[in-house]
Amino acid sequence: MRIAVIGAGIAGLVAAYGFQRDGHDVVVFEQRRDPSADGAGLTLFGNGLAALDAVGLGGLVRELSSDAIAGMRAGQRHPSGRWLFTLPPRAVASLRSIHRVTLHQALVEQLQPGTLHTGASAIVAADGSGNVTVARTTQRFDVVIAADGRRSRNRAALGLDPGLSYAGYTAWRGVTNVQVELDGAVGETWGRGRIFGIVPLPENRLYWFSTLNTPAGTEFGDEHAAVRTTFGTWHAPIPQILEATSPHDVIRHDIYDLAKPLTALARGRTVLMGDAAHAMTPNLGQGAGQGIEDAATITLLLRGAQADGVDDALASYSRIRSRRTASLWRQSRLMAKVAQASGPVTGGLRDLGMRVVPGRLAGVASAGMHFWDEPAG
Ligand SMILES: Cc1cc2nc3c(=O)[nH]c(=O)nc-3n(C[C@H](O)[C@H](O)[C@H](O)COP(=O)(O)OP(=O)(O)OC[C@H]3O[C@@H](n4cnc5c(N)ncnc54)[C@H](O)[C@@H]3O)c2cc1C
16 A cells, blocks of 8 residues: 655654555655754653564664663652652563664664655645645545644644643753763652653663743743753752753753544544644653554554555544543643642642552553553454
8 A cells, every 4th residue: 555654753653664564655754854853862661662563663672772760769759869659660660761863763764765755744635535745746645644743734634633732831851971870760850840850771871851830932041051950959860960961962842732632533544643643741751652552553453454445444543542542641631730730738749649659559550551452453
């Protein structure tokens, strides 16, 4: 079959590889001229890795990523360094971390030469007929995957756009380029309306992310200085990590999720995938993992399908993926509210809650989220 993928992010690239491996004729349209990833690190849980295995990419990603978290104490700390909560080892046993640029480059390299068309902004036909227009030229495809990110123009073109909602906080991210000692502990530190997270990457580098409640569109000027001012007095090694990060490697994005989850992810021969389908807050670390699950699900559903018989596969994709991702969208939004609690009462209750939640419960709660199985059809 002839398949168009719009967007060379993680979701689109995994889908393109899966389709190509199954013998489909695949074209990827990416609007940027240089499609290299921005961003810092990325964590992937067992569900994302299982989905990568299903399309033949699990081995590659395991090779390029780190499983160091599994051997460390992980959980939530107070800015003083006092532990609020330690995750049971099984909650992070499957967790791997990777530099986004490494992952993105590796995925691009897996595609056959000529698959990726850069500088190609693509728009689908509103009726989902399979027509895709790039630079005023329209081509017809048997299936179209719109994986064009949270601000997806194609979601809007299909009439499926509920709009975006600001989550109330902004997020800085960075990667260290000098080794910093972790003393065997990682995870998140929760202050009032602000969080700092530490994740080990391969080659003794660290990925960190930090959040701050602030109105949308707040300007900070010098981002590195702003993040050091916000977190510079927190427990070690947070100040050391910021010191070990080059100012050029600090990025910041205001956090938005979909205003409400979509109940349909397909129109005609066109489906939405990744953030275009289910942009969620990053609080569960599941955005890319869900995009990878989407990619593996549609790949498997279309395996062996003929061009005139894709309707059932696309309907199954829409049903299976909208149910799964709507549930995670809700959990992620709730977690954002809890984690970003800023008042003395709400923040204090949250910290108390973290201390009394039994680790066993956290293990059970994460079990379903971190598990993915092949679609039944
Ligand atoms: C602070 C933060 C931390 C996060 N941490 C994690 C984590 O640890 N684990 C995790 O799983 N997820 C995480 N996420 C979420 C994750 O980053 C996203 O869910 C994921 O990268 C989305 O991938 P995507 O391929 O759907 O979209 P994108 O990466 O946005 O890619 C979309 C692509 O489409 C292109 N495009 C857009 N419009 C067009 C067009 N019309 N034509 C052609 N191309 C187009 C864009 O240029 C872009 O390359 C985090 C997010 C944030 C903000």
